[in-house]
Every structure is written in C-alpha cells, then in structure tokens.
Amino acid sequence: MKKLLALVLAMLLALGCCAAFAEAEPITLDVIICQYGPNTQDWFLGKGMNGTNFVDKFEAENPGIKLNLQVVSWNDVYTEVSTRISNNNAPDILNIDVFANYAAEGLLLPVSDYCPDELFKDFFPSFIEQSVVDGTCWAVPDLASARALYVNQDILDEVGVEVPTTWAELEDVCQAIVDFYNGDVYPWGIDMTTDEGQAAFSYYVWNNDGGFVDADGKVALNSDKNVEAIEFAIGLYNKGFTNPNPATQTRYDLQDMFGAGKLAMVIAPNQLPSYLADKGYTVNFATAALPTNEGATPGATGVMDRVMAFKDDSYPDQAARNEAIGKFLTFFYAPENYVGWVSMEGFLPAVNSSVAALVESDPSFEAWLGVLDSCQFYPTALDNWDAIKQGVIDVEQQALTGGDVKALLDDLQAKIAG
Amino acid sequence: MNTIPIRHKWEPYVWLLPSILLMAIFVVFPIGIVFKLSLSEISKAGIVGGWNNFENFRAAVRDPAFGTVMLNTAVWVVSVVGLSTLLGFITAMALNVKFHGRRIARSIVVFPWATSLVIQASVWNYIIKGEYGNLNNVLLNLGIIKSAVNWRATYQIEFAWECGVGIFVTIPFVAFTVLAGLQSIDKAYYEAATVDGAGFWRKLWNVTLPLVKPSLTVCTVLNIIYVFNSFPIIYTITKGAPANKTDTMVTLLYMRAFYDNQKGAATAMSVIGFAILCVCAGAYMMVTMRKEEQ
Numbered sequence: 139m140k141k142l143l144a145l146v147l148a149m150l151l152a153l154g155c156c157a158a159f160a161e162a163e164p165i166t167l168d169v170i171i172c173q174y175g176p177n178t179q180d181w182f183l184g185k186g187m188n189g190t191n192f193v194d195k196f197e198a199e200n201p202g203i204k205l206n207l208q209v210v211s212w213n214d215v216y217t218e219v220s221t222r223i224s225n226n227n228a229p230d231i232l233n234i235d236v237f238a239n240y241a242a243e244g245l246l247l248p249v250s251d252y253c254p255d256e257l258f259k260d261f262f263p264s265f266i267e268q269s270v271v272d273g274t275c276w277a278v279p280d281l282a283s284a285r286a287l288y289v290n291q292d293i294l295d296e297v298g299v300e301v302p303t304t305w306a307e308l309e310d311v312c313q314a315i316v317d318f319y320n321g322d323v324y325p326w327g328i329d330m331t332t333d334e335g336q337a338a339f340s341y342y343v344w345n346n347d348g349g350f351v352d353a354d355g356k357v358a359l360n361s362d363k364n365v366e367a368i369e370f371a372i373g374l375y376n377k378g379f380t381n382p383n384p385a386t387q388t389r390y391d392l393q394d395m396f397g398a399g400k401l402a403m404v405i406a407p408n409q410l411p412s413y414l415a416d417k418g419y420t421v422n423f424a425t426a427a428l429p430t431n432e433g434a435t436p437g438a439t440g441v442m443d444r445v446m447a448f449k450d451d452s453y454p455d456q457a458a459r460n461e462a463i464g465k466f467l468t469f470f471y472a473p474e475n476y477v478g479w480v481s482m483e484g485f486l487p488a489v490n491s492s493v494a495a496l497v498e499s500d501p502s503f504e505a506w507l508g509v510l511d512s513c514q515f516y517p518t519a520l521d522n523w524d525a526i527k528q529g530v531i532d533v534e535q536q537a538l539t540g541g542d543v544k545a546l547l548d549d550l551q552a553k554i555a556g
Numbered sequence: 557m558n559t560i561p562i563r564h565k566w567e568p569y570v571w572l573l574p575s576i577l578l579m580a581i582f583v584v585f586p587i588g589i590v591f592k593l594s595l596s597e598i599s600k601a602g603i604v605g606g607w608n609n610f611e612n613f614r615a616a617v618r619d620p621a622f623g624t625v626m627l628n629t630a631v632w633v634v635s636v637v638g639l640s641t642l643l644g645f646i647t648a649m650a651l652n653v654k655f656h657g658r659r660i661a662r663s664i665v666v667f668p669w670a671t672s673l674v675i676q677a678s679v680w681n682y683i684i685k686g687e688y689g690n691l692n693n694v695l696l697n698l699g700i701i702k703s704a705v706n707w708r709a710t711y712q713i714e715f716a717w718e719c720g721v722g723i724f725v726t727i728p729f730v731a732f733t734v735l736a737g738l739q740s741i742d743k744a745y746y747e748a749a750t751v752d753g754a755g756f757w758r759k760l761w762n763v764t765l766p767l768v769k770p771s772l773t774v775c776t777v778l779n780i781i782y783v784f785n786s787f788p789i790i791y792t793i794t795k796g797a798p799a800n801k802t803d804t805m806v807t808l809l810y811m812r813a814f815y816d817n818q819k820g821a822a823t824a825m826s827v828i829g830f831a832i833l834c835v836c837a838g839a840y841m842m843v844t845m846r847k848e849e850q
Contacts, residue, residue, distance in 0.1 A: 217814055220602025239600040239817070321703065332795055332815060382686050382706045385798035386714070400687050524600065524817040532620075535798035539711060 165462045168229040169207040172215050172443065174281075175483040179209045187478060196469050203462045228448040231463060233280055235443045235518065237269060241276040242521040247447045249275040252463040257471055260489040265442060268515050277446035278467070279488035281480055283407040284509045285337070285439040287426045293323060293402040301426045302403075305345075305370055308429045312379035315402050326374055327392035327404035328384040330538060335531030336516065337389075337439060341405055342367035344437030345430040350517050350526060357517075357526065357555050360547035367431070368547070372537045385535045397421050407441070408506050409484040425505075440513030442488070445470075486510055525554055587830070594823040602819070612824035619821060621800035621808060628715065629784065629804040636722035636783045641776060643723065644730025649764075651731065652738045662735075669728035677792035680721045684708055714794050715802045721789050726782075730775055737771030738764070773844045777837050784833055805829045 171182055180186030183193060193205045210218050215234055222228050228245060240246050249258065249269075258266075258278075265279040289301050294311070297318045302308040312325035330338050343349055348363030358364075374380050381387050381401065393410060395401035397419030404410075405428060414421060430436045447463045469475060477495045480487045486506055487496055496503050517523060533546040594612050597605035616622065651662050668676060683690045684707040692704045708714045741764065749759050787806050790796065796803030796811060803811070805825060813822030 216817075220819070223602040224598075224604050243599055243601045243603060245601055331797060332811065383708055385711075386708075386794050395687055398688075521600070528816045532799050535801075539798050539801065541799075 164202050164204045165458060166204040166206055167231055167462055167466060169205055169231040169233075169466070170215065170219065170229045171207060171209050171233045173209050173211045174485070177482045181479065181482060182207055182209055186482075187475070192470075192475070195475075196466070199469065200462075200465050203465060205466070228450070230450060230459070231445060231447050231466060233443065233445050235441075236523065237277040237444055237446050238271065238519050238521040238523060240446065240448070241271055241274075245448055246276045247449050247460070247463075249278055249447075252447055252460040253278060253467055254464050257464075257468055257489075260471065260491050262488060262490065262510075264511075264513075265488050268442060268519060269444060271519050277444035279442050280445045280470075281485040281488055282440055282442040282510060282513075283409065283485050284506055284513050285341070285405055285407050285428070285441070286509060287403060287428050288396065288406055288410055288423050289403045289426060290396065290399060290401070291422045291424045293399070301424065302429045303427070305429055305431045309374070309377075309379070311403075312374065312377070316378060321378075323399070324381045324395065324401045325379045325403060326381075327396065327401050328371065328375060328380045329387060329389045329392055330384040330531065330534040331386060331388045332531055333388045335534050336527045337405075337441075338371065338384075338534060339368070339530040340437075340439045340514070340516065341428055342371045344439065344514050345428055345434055346370075347431075347434045349514070350530075351520075355517070357520070357522075357551070359526070359530065359554065360544070360551040363434075365544045365547055368534065368537060368543045370431070372534075372543060375538060385538055394419075396423075405439075408486065408509075412484050427509075436512070438509050438513045440510060440515050442515055442518075522554060529554060590823055590826055590830075594820075594827045596820075598819040598823070600817050608820075612820035613828070615818065615821040616824040616828060619808075619812070619825075621803060624801060625803045625805055625808045628802065631715075632719060632722065632804050633780060633783050635719045636726055636786075637776065637779045640723045640726035640779070641730050641772070644727045645734050645772075647727060647731040648734035648738055651735055665731055666728050668725045669732075673725060673786070673788040674792060676725050677721060677789045680717070680724075680789075681793050684717055711794070711798055711801045718790050718793050718802065721793070722783060722786065725789075726779060729779065729782075733771050733775035734768055737768035741767045769844070773841065777841055780837055780840065781833055784829070784836075805832075 171178065173179065177186055181192060183191050185191060187195060193207050196205060197203065219229070219232060219234065223240075223245065232240075237246065261278060265282065266275060269275050269277040269279070287301070293315065294301065297311075297314050299311045299314050300307075302311045308326070315323055315325040328338055329335065340350075343364045346363045346367040348361050348367050350357065350359065352358035352361070375384055381392060381395065389404075389406065392401060392404045393406055393413055394417070396404045396406075396410075397414045397417060399421060406413075411423075414423075427436055428438065445467065450459065453459045470479070471489050471491070473492045473495050476487065476489065476492045477499065480492065481496060481499060486503070487493060493507065497507070517526070520526065529550040533541075533543070533550055536546050537543050593604065595607055595610070597608040597611070599605065647665060651658065651665065655661075682688075686692070686704060686706045686708065689704075689707060691707060692701070695701045696704065708717065745763050745767070746759060749763050754762065784804075785806055786804075787810065790802060790804060790807045791810070794802040796807050800808060800811075806829065809822045809825040809829070812818040812825065
C-alpha cells in the first residue's frame, strides 16, 4: 500500500513538474517595429512610456511571453524583412506599410487566427477593408495619417487672395502670387520624387474622380480622368507655378520651403505643424481641403500602416503562438498604451476605443478624424502595387521632362494590366 | 655565425592565409552568392527559388531605363576618369614645382579626398540648390546676379553637375598617385634633356610621361573601377530622377533592388556591371602593358 501511495505521489509530482515546466517555458515573439520618429525606440525599448517601456510592461503583464523586439528605420525595413524571409527567419510580428506580397506568397497568418473578436470589431471598418484580399483579412492597421492643404496665410493675405477650392481658382491664385512676388515665392509645392511621387498622383486623380483602380478594383491608370488630372499637375509646373525641381525636391524640401515662407501652399500630412515647430519655423498657416476639379467629388489622401503576423510552421504549439500574438495586439491597442503611441508622433488612430481619449488630449484631432472618414487609401492590397507605384512616379517624371501624359499612362496601363 | 633560416615552400602561403581567408569570406563568397542569385528566381517577398533560365538577365536588359542608363554610365566613367586624370596630372605637375606654401597647397588638395563622399555630395547639393543654395547666395551678395538662378534647370545640367562633383573628388587621388611617380624621376634625365635642347613640352612628352606611366596606369584602372561603382554622388544629388535619366548602372540597380522590389533584375544588373568592369579594366591594362613591353 505504502509502495502504491509512493508511486502515485511520485507520478503526481512528476506530472506537476511537467506542468510547471510547460508553463514556465516562455514563448518568444520576434517583433519588428518601424521607426516613426525620434520617440519610437524610446517608447518600445527605453524609458519613453512613463519611465518604463512597452516590452518591459508587456512582459510583466503577460508572464510566459517574451518579446524580442527590434525598431528598424523605414529605409532599412524592407531589406531587413526580405533578407530574413530569404533566410527562413521571418519575424513573428511585423509592422510595415505593405502586406500584399507577403500574403500572396502564403507567408502570413489570417488575422482571424490570432486577433481576438472584441479587438477586431474595434478597428475602423474602412481601414480593415484595405487589408482584405478575397475575403480574408491579412493585417490590421496600426495607425494612419491624412493629408491636407496647408497655406501660408500671410502670403495669401498680402496678395489678397482666398484659399483656392477648385483647380481653376488654384491657377488664378498661383498666377496672382507669381505676379505679386515676381517669382520669389513659389505658389504651389509638388513632390514627384521617387520618395513619394505616388502621393502626388493621388492628390490630383482623386480630386478628379479618377484613381489607381476603377469601381471594380481593377487597375485603371490611363482613364481620361487620370490623364486630365496629371496633365493639370504637369501644367502647373510648366506654367512656373511650382517649386522648380519636382523630380528631386522631396516633401521635406517643400516643408522646409513652406516653413521659410518661400512656398505659399503645400500638401502635407497632419504632422506638419509639429515638423515646423521642431525645426523652429514660425509661419502663420491655415489648413484646408485639397482643391478639386470643378464638379468632382473631393478626395483626401490617407496613408495607413499595418501590423501582420507571419506563419511559423516549425513552432510546436500553434494555438499558444496565436494566443500570444493576440495578447500582443490586445496590449498594444489598449487605450492606456495606444493613446500614447499614436499621439507621440502625431498620428491618427485606427481603433474606436482610443478616439475619446485622443480628442480629450488634443482637440485638434477632431477635425482630422473627420478628414479620415473621407480618406481614400493607396490600393496596397494589390500584389502589383510596387509596380504601380514605381510606374506612376516614372510617368510623372517623364511628363515633367516633356513626355505625353496620355501615351505614358497608356503604356503603363498596358504594362501593368497586360 | 649567421644562421640561415630554413624556409619551406609552403611558408609564404601560411603568411598569406589570413588575407586569403578574408578575401574568400568577404569578397569571393558574396560574389558567388550574387552570381547564384542572378540565376535564381527571387520572389517579391524575398524567397529565393530555383534556376529561372536567365529570366533576371532578360528583365534587366528589357528594363525601359537600361539603354539610357548604359549611356549615362559610359558618359559618367569617361568624363570623370578622363577629366580628373587630365586635371589631376596638371595639379601633380604644379605641386611638384618648388614654391612657398607647397606643403599647405598639397594638404588642401587632399581635402576633398579625405572627406566622405556622401558629405561631399550633400555639400554640393546644398551649394547648387535653387532656393537657399550657397552659390546663389554668394552671387547675389556680390551683385553678380539679380535674382536666384535655378542651377539645376534640366536633368542634363543636373547630370553635368554630378559629373563635375565626381571629377572634383577624384582629382586628389590622381594628383597624389602621379605626384609619387613624378618624385621618383631622377633629375638627371631632365638635365640631360635640357642639355640636348629640349623645351617644356618635349620634356613632358619624352621624359615625364613615359616615366610616370606605370603609376598613371594603376591609377586609371583603379579609377575606372571606383567611378563605375560610385554610388553616393548620384544618389545624394538626384537619386537618378527624373525617370532614371540621371541614373548610372549602380544607382539604378540599387533602386530596383531596394525601392522597386525587382531583386532578380537588380542582381542580374550587378553581374552585368561586374562583367563590363572586368572587360574594360582588363583591356586597358593589357593595352598599356603591351605598349610598355614594346
């Protein structure tokens, strides 16, 4: 009897040990986060989260999950990720802007595998739609920013013109500024560089009822509306209304010119005010909607980044891994953490639960949230978005050097769709 | 009593082993990888697949910018190497003459070379900027121009600026290699030539040139390789814009690999560039060496 008891006890002890051991073995998640600004690193890994940081706080609240988190600059992140994929060492969780190639090549987990329902319902539906391919959602938005027109109010007042709302008015205002300053102030900023020329494309085609895709989501780059829009933009350059070198002057160059009072109007994201303040510019500016072609529906440009999870078939307990990824997301989007993250670099939120707190902390958010509602986004769910983006920038730059917009867009459409 | 150390035939190889290992790991192995990649399918996400029947090379050659960029590369290499060699040679001749402050002059000439290329290119980028460019500021303040001039009005002009910067930063390298060659020439040759009644040009042509030729050859071959592979100047000033019209092979392949997600085509371009360089540098060396033998 004693022997039996001892045996049972020993077995129980062994089982207990096993269970304890199993519990103690932590899951380590490899996470790559993009560097949005000077505070990103500090918030995730330093002391930027009220004296602590994201990783420490997460690990304290979620025993059994370790984070191997790395903050990578936007310049390097694509190379970093593709190198890791080539070496069969993809991160578990990735924060980046595009997802379609990873999804198309079967590298991603569907969001439904790991994202808790309650959290999924919290995302703005119009944002979630941007990451859906054939009915499956592959990524969730981490934040967004929206673009608006910024005008130098002092310049407009001095010239005696109002903020333009239509393309016709825009040309008149530009002409008035050119006449008044005799060329010393550039009326209108255009950035058609390889950095962000696709944004310029969107500013004009979306304000002329055109776009990258048609109503069915098929690539439609050479529509008449698009041709008209890009011809209008190139026309502004040809008439001498813009900065002199749109192919090499990036948005940051334009923002600096705007800050220095050398450029009267520029399209920029909602972080422009903090950019100007950080650089010590004191320019009296106002914001407005982008000018629209007569009769067209106004279209604002939104930019969204994402969080996605990669498959790792080698991991023994997939359910536990999915749960850990879910816990990471739940923690990240919890208002007490997420509000700090979004407001830190002046971005706009992607979930409803943080809106109230954000508006309370900065009332100017409210107007931007309105803009977000009407925003259109790049068709990043297409797996040939890379080629589209590169193609429209090439068209713009060819047109700047005298190329025919229609012929160029026809060629591009044939190349992309054919 | 002197002891003659016993040397084995393999001894030199032992001493060479560290450099051979370093070269193998950091040069030969990566080159091999690039060759392999250029023949493999590479997905947009970065997955390396199998042999794809030279599809990467076809994609590279079919690239709409390929023709323009090859031409640009030729213009870039010939103008930068050619003009910097000429100007560097003249500089070396000047620095070889004794004058007050020659040491200072020599150190000033080396400055552009001692500064990182990215910094040089950024500084030039600021100098020629239309709005706040230093060039405009200086000329405006001196009253030479009335209003700011756009110093980069067309892409041809921008490319010319880039070549100019390339020449400027390459001159010191040529000047110092040639100067070393000039200093090793025995003065007796010039004295003999003077006695025979040779003038400046005659001495330059028949004494100086033949004697600095070995250093000039090495310097030109190295220059062709450096300039062909030079990336920072063009990337900093125009990034190849507009529409790849100011790209050279190296900047184009960088854009294709890291901006446009065409890694396959980019690796193929890199192999093509390697082949072109091998042929050009090899041909140049063979021609000059053969002449020397004659």
